[in-house]
Structures are given as structure tokens and as C-alpha cells.
Amino acid sequence: MSFWETFYKNKLALTGSGIVLLLFLVSLFAPWVAPYDPGQIDLKNVLLAPSMNHLFGTDQLGRDVLSRMIWGARISLKVGFVATGVAIIIGTLLGAVAGYYGGWIDAVIMRFVDIMLCFPTFFLILAVIAFLEPSIWNIMIIIGLTGWMGVTRLVRADFISLRERDFVQAARVIGAGDLRIIFGHILPNAMASILVAATLGIAGAILTESALSFLGIGVQPPTPSWGNILTAGKDNIDIAWWLSLYPGLAILITVVGYNLLGEGIRDSLDPRLKK
Amino acid sequence: MIPLLLGITVICFFVMRLAPGSPVDLETQMNPKSSVEMKERLKTLYELDKPIHQQYWSWLKKLSHGNLGISFASDHRPVTAKIMERIPITILLEFLSLLIIIAIAIPIGVLSAVHQDSLFDKMTGVFVFIGFAIPTFWLALLLMIFFGIHLGWLPISGLRSLNYEYLTAWGQFVDLARHLVLPVFISAFGGLAGLSRYMRANMLEVIRQDYIMTARAKGLSERDVIYKHALRNALLPAITILGLSIPGLIGGSVIFETVFAIPGMGQLFYMAVMARDYPTVMGVLLIGAILTLVGNLIADVSYAVADPRIRIS
Numbered sequence: 001m002s003f004w005e006t007f008y009k010n011k012l013a014l015t016g017s018g019i020v021l022l023l024f025l026v027s028l029f030a031p032w033v034a035p036y037d038p039g040q041i042d043l044k045n046v047l048l049a050p051s052m053n054h055l056f057g058t059d060q061l062g063r064d065v066l067s068r069m070i071w072g073a074r075i076s077l078k079v080g081f082v083a084t085g086v087a088i089i090i091g092t093l094l095g096a097v098a099g100y101y102g103g104w105i106d107a108v109i110m111r112f113v114d115i116m117l118c119f120p121t122f123f124l125i126l127a128v129i130a131f132l133e134p135s136i137w138n139i140m141i142i143i144g145l146t147g148w149m150g151v152t153r154l155v156r157a158d159f160i161s162l163r164e165r166d167f168v169q170a171a172r173v174i175g176a177g178d179l180r181i182i183f184g185h186i187l188p189n190a191m192a193s194i195l196v197a198a199t200l201g202i203a204g205a206i207l208t209e210s211a212l213s214f215l216g217i218g219v220q221p222p223t224p225s226w227g228n229i230l231t232a233g234k235d236n237i238d239i240a241w242w243l244s245l246y247p248g249l250a251i252l253i254t255v256v257g258y259n260l261l262g263e264g265i266r267d268s269l270d271p272r273l274k275k
Numbered sequence: 276m277i278p279l280l281l282g283i284t285v286i287c288f289f290v291m292r293l294a295p296g297s298p299v300d301l302e303t304q305m306n307p308k309s310s311v312e313m314k315e316r317l318k319t320l321y322e323l324d325k326p327i328h329q330q331y332w333s334w335l336k337k338l339s340h341g342n343l344g345i346s347f348a349s350d351h352r353p354v355t356a357k358i359m360e361r362i363p364i365t366i367l368l369e370f371l372s373l374l375i376i377i378a379i380a381i382p383i384g385v386l387s388a389v390h391q392d393s394l395f396d397k398m399t400g401v402f403v404f405i406g407f408a409i410p411t412f413w414l415a416l417l418l419m420i421f422f423g424i425h426l427g428w429l430p431i432s433g434l435r436s437l438n439y440e441y442l443t444a445w446g447q448f449v450d451l452a453r454h455l456v457l458p459v460f461i462s463a464f465g466g467l468a469g470l471s472r473y474m475r476a477n478m479l480e481v482i483r484q485d486y487i488m489t490a491r492a493k494g495l496s497e498r499d500v501i502y503k504h505a506l507r508n509a510l511l512p513a514i515t516i517l518g519l520s521i522p523g524l525i526g527g528s529v530i531f532e533t534v535f536a537i538p539g540m541g542q543l544f545y546m547a548v549m550a551r552d553y554p555t556v557m558g559v560l561l562i563g564a565i566l567t568l569v570g571n572l573i574a575d576v577s578y579a580v581a582d583p584r585i586r587i588s
Binding site: 111112114115116117118119120121122123124126127128130131203207210211214215216217230233234237238241244245247248251252255256259 | 278279282283286290291404405407408409410411412413414416417419420424431522523525526527529530533534544545548549551556559560563564567568571
């Protein structure tokens with residue numbers, strides 16, 4: 001069965017891609033989908049419970065929560081992709097070099113991975129971000145810089161198992177250089193596991209960003225993000241449950257969506273990896 | 276061990292030197308009486324006027340004596356003392372969460388493997404999937420709203436009630452326990468999904484082995500086969516997974532200690548990060564990494580103790 005045939009038969013994977021697609025559309029069309037301006041302060045309508053006018057209620061400055069969440073979807077999409085992109089690029093390069101060359105290069109790189117894995121990731125991210133000012137670009141890059149180790153191990157394992165295969169030997173015999181063998185011959189064969197790691201990585205990055213923004217060290221207000229709406233939820237925890245409920249639900253559904261998609265891709269690309 | 280430790284200190288040090296503003300500015304900007312000389316004096320005091328490798332070397336030398344420097348916070352106390360008074364709370368919380376993770380995740384994993392594809396298996400499958408995806412701080416908020424505010428059963432902040440001093444010893448214990456319920460549950464929740472899924476996979480793997488067939492063939496009851504022969508072998512690798520979950524638990528302490536206002540290491544870290552208290556941030560980062568290293572070491576050792584095959588090879 002081809003990739004698409006298997007993928008289409010997988011209902012969970014289809015649900016996942018549906019969720020992800022919906023998020024893309026909402027982010028893309030945020031200015032048209034959002035019922036209100038997400039920054040529109042209305043001090044006469046502060047902390048209104050959900051109603052027909054404001055489906056998800058209003059926050060402590062009278063801003064429409066649904067509109068802020070729709071714009072927040074853009075942020076989490078951006079963070080997810082950029083952070084994961086950084087992690088995948090670093091992880092793939094280091095893993096490829098370590099797996100292909102082996103020897104002391106491999107030893108040095110893998111030692112570095114071991115050292116990085118000793119740090120509770122959240123501690124490391126928090127420390128770096130606080131010292132670099134919490135702008136959205138810093139957050140994205142730092143989440144990526146602290147999240148590449150798993151990818152390195154994965155890619156390295158793939159390279160080690162592939163580097164002695166016949167097609168690589170053949171490429172070597174016809175005189176292909178190391179770069180060409182790494183990027184032209186071995187890497188395409190490792191793409192499947194990288195793609196799966198990337199999809200699951202996006203979910204992780206979105207979770208991390210929301211936790212950082214919740215702590216006030218991530219995306220800074222007034223820019224809306226799901227995490228910083230939840231901060232307002234905590235500040236008004238005894239009077240405004242809607243500020244706590246809906247943004248968290250959005251994070252949960254998004255992360256479930258990417259996880260389902262990732263597992264769906266894995267099962268369809270390589271049935272042997274199926275759990 | 277030693278190269279790992281050195282690597283950890285280098286990364287800690289590098290991270291701290293990324294900072295654009297210096298702590299001297301932070302202390303002098305707010306003070307109209309500060310002069311240029313005072314700035315210089317502070318710079319010398321914090322050794323910020325020396326080249327970076329000397330700063331690292333002198334930091335490392337002090338470190339070897341357990342001296343993490345003086346906090347930049349207004350209390351100007353030694354960082355080691357600040358961390359030491361908070362570590363027991365964090366370790367107590369992590370330890371309780373580990374116990375809960377073990378007590379819940381292992382039975383779930385084993386039962387769902389033994390009854391593969393049953394309703395129970397499917398339901399725990401859904402639970403695990405949600406467990407992987409749920410933001411723990413959000414779950415904390417929901418539980419605070421439900422148990423703390425809506426039902427009013429549990430306190431939602433701190434470790435002690437205001438009248439703690441006046442309670443009997445038993446009353447103090449109950450008070451502390453009530454304060455711990457939500458934070459420990461939240462801290463354990465993240466690890467539950469991972470370990471139960473892992474136990475299930477392990478158990479499924481073990482049940483297919485030849486020696487299980489042998490056990491069945493010689494007429495042992497299904498109970499004995501599962502709980503004596505299979506379980507022991509499936510439990511072993513779980514030790515490693517527990518070791519691997521330690522950095523996550525410690526990292527998570529920042530979130531739930533901040534949410535529940537618990538005076539542990541995570542909260543100290545959060546406050547230090549917000550105040551740009553370099554020595555404290557560096558100290559907690561370092562201690563966090565060392566705790567992880569120790570946790571993994573304990574996991575490795577107990578694995579070797581539990582499994583004779585490891586010792587031989």
C-alpha cells in the first residue's frame with residue numbers, strides 16, 4: 001500500500017490533519033475570522049461571562065477572548081514551526097556528521113548531547129530567555145536551541161545503519177564526495193523519521209511556548225498568545241473561569257492534532273515502526 | 276561523570292554571559308546616589324572587570340568549595356544557603372510524585388498489556404494520549420478552580436495555612452498533606468502517561484518470550500505467569516525510564532511551584548530569573564543539572580542491582 005492509501009485509512013491521522021488544517025486556515029484568515037479587534041480595550045465590559053456577543057467572554061481589559069485566541073493561534077503556529085525548524089536543522093546536521101564519520105567526531109558530539117540532556121530543559125530555556133529579553137523571536141530560537149538532542153540521536157542512528165549499505169558504497173565507488181553522500185544519498189532515506197520527529201516537535205514547542213507565556217517570560221502582552229491569556233485566567237481564577245478554560249482547551253486540541261498527525265505519518269511511512 | 280560535570284559548568288557559565296545588561300546597571304540605575312566609582316567598586320566586587328576565562332576559573336574554584344557566590348537580590352545572602360533551604364521541599368515533592376507515578380503507572384501499563392485491546396486498554400490509551408498533550412499548568416488551574424474554589428476542599432497556594440503555628444502535630448501534618456495533594460498530583464501527571472505506555476509496551480514484549488511459553492507449558496497458573504515471571508522482567512527497563520523522567524520533573528517544578536506558590540527550588544529559580552539574579556540562576560541551573568546526573572546514576576546502579584545480567588557484562 002502506498003503512503004496515502006495507508007494514511008487515508010487511518011481515521012486518527014485524518015482527524016489530526018483536520019485539526020492542523022483548521023488551525024492553518026484560522027491563523028491565515030485571523031483578521032477576517034476574529035469577530036473583534038484583539039487589542040480593542042473596552043473598560044465598560046470587563047470580565048463578561050460568555051454570551052452571544054462574546055462567545056468566550058471578555059478579559060480583564062474588556063477584550064474579546066475568542067478574537068485574542070484566534071490571533072494567538074498565529075503565534076503558536078509560528079513558534080511551533082520556527083522552533084522546530086531550528087531544532088531539526090541543528091539536530092540533523094550534528095546527527096548526520098556524528099553518524100557518518102563516527103570516531104572521535106561522533107564521541108565529541110554525543111558527549112555534548114549527553115551534557116545538554118543533563119539540564120532540565122525548562123530550566124535552561126528559562127535562564128537563557130530571561131537574560132536575552134523575552135521577544136517572540138528569542139523564544140522561538142531558544143526553544144529550538146534546547147530541543148535538538150533527540151533529533152541528533154535519531155538521525156545518527158539512521159546514518160549508522162545506512163552508511164555501509166550497498167547504495168552508499170556504490171556512490172562512493174563512482175567518486176561522490178562526503179557532502180554529496182550525506183545530503184544526496186543518506187539523508188533522503190532518513191527523512192521519514194525526521195518528518196515524524198518534526199511533527200511531534202511542533203506539538204512540544206507549542207506546549208513549551210504556552211508555559212513560558214503563562215509564566216510571563218514568553219510572548220509579552222499585549223500580543224495575544226494562549227499562554228498569556230491563561231495568566232489572566234490565573235489572576236482572575238475565582239471570578240472568570242472562561243479565561244482559564246478555553247485557551248487551555250485550544251492548546252490541548254492543537255497538541256493532540258499534531259501528535260495524531262505525527263503518529264499517522266509514522267505508521268503510514270513505515271508500518272514496521274507501528275506501536 | 277567528571278567530564279559531564281565540567282561540561283555542565285561550562286554551559287551554565289556560557290548561558291549567564293549571554294546577558295546584555297550587567298547586574299551593576301540593575302543596582303545603580305535605580306539609585307540616584309550611585310556614582311561612577313560605586314559602579315566600578317561593584318564591578319570589582321562581582322569580578323565583572325576580569326576577562327571571561329578568569330571569571331570562569333575563579334567561579335569554578337569557589338564552586339569546588341561549595342561556594343556559589345552571593346545573591347544579587349536585596350538580601351545579599353550566599354546562593355548555596357538560599358538553595359539549600361529550598362531543596363528539601365522540591366525533593367520531597369519530586370519523591371512523592373515519583374512514588375505516585377510508580378504506584379499508578381505500573382498497574383495501568385501491566386493491566387492494559389495483559390488485557391490488550393480490551394475496553395480498559397482503549398480507555399487508558401485515550402488517557403495517555405491526553406496526558407501527553409495537556410499543558411500541566413492548565414490542568415493545575417482547572418483543578419484549582421474545581422477543588423479549591425468551586426468545592427472548597429483543598430487549599431490552592433503555599434504549603435501551610437495561616438494558623439499552622441497553632442495546630443497540633445497531627446493537625447500540622449494533615450494541613451501539610453492537604454496543601455501537597457494538588458501540586459504532587461500535577462507534578463506526577465506528566466510522568467504517568469510516559470511510564471504507563473512504556474510498561475505496556477514492555478509487558479507486551481515480555482509476554483511473547485519463550486520463557487513465558489515455558490512457564491505456561493509447565494502448567495503454572497496464569498496469575499503466576501503474569502505476576503511472577505513476566506512482571507519482573509518487564510519492570511527492569513522501567514527503572515531507566517524513571518531515571519530519564521527526572522529532568523522533566525525538576526524542570527516542571529518551576530511551573531507548579533510558581534502556580535501553587537510553593538517555596539521550593541523552582542520558585543526560587545523563577546524569582547531569580549525575573550530579578551536577573553545571575554549567581555542564583557547559575558546556581559539553581561547547576562544544581563538542577565547535578566540532581567539529574569545523580570538521579571540517572573541512582574537509576575543505573577539500581578538497574579545493575581536488580582538485574583544480574585548487567586553486572587556480568
